[in-house]
Amino acid sequence: MPQSLHHLVPKLKGGKGGPVVLLHAICHKEIHAALSEADLARSYATIEALRAHPRLARFIDWVAKRPPGFLSRVPGGRRARQR
Numbered sequence: 414m415p416q417s418l419h420h421l422v423p424k425l426k427g428g429k430g431g432p433v434v435l436l437h438a439i440c441h442k443e444i445h446a447a448l449s450e451a452d453l454a455r456s457y458a459t460i461e462a463l464r465a466h467p468r469l470a471r472f473i474d475w476v477a478k479r480p481p482g483f484l485s486r487v488p489g490g491r492r493a494r495q496r
């Protein structure tokens with residue numbers, strides 16, 4: 414299943430060379446849809462903070478209930494963007 418690296422502090426906000434986490438591409442996309450890079454840098458620079466975000470918490474909950482293999486069939490998941 415596609416995975417991509419997420420910079421906990423966006424590169425544009427000084428996170429170059431900083432900590433990264435490996436996420437499923439679908440989760441990574443959702444994080445960037447829910448939060449701007451400024452939000453990420455300011456308030457969501459840890460996995461715990463991301464998990465506590467209301468929209469992302471709902472999303473993670475939803476994804477966890479999908480059947481196995483669901484993630485690999487998401488369209489557009491191939492060109493994982495790195496940030």
Ligand SMILES: [Zn+2]
Pocket residue numbers: 418419420441444445495496
């Ligand atoms: Zn990212």
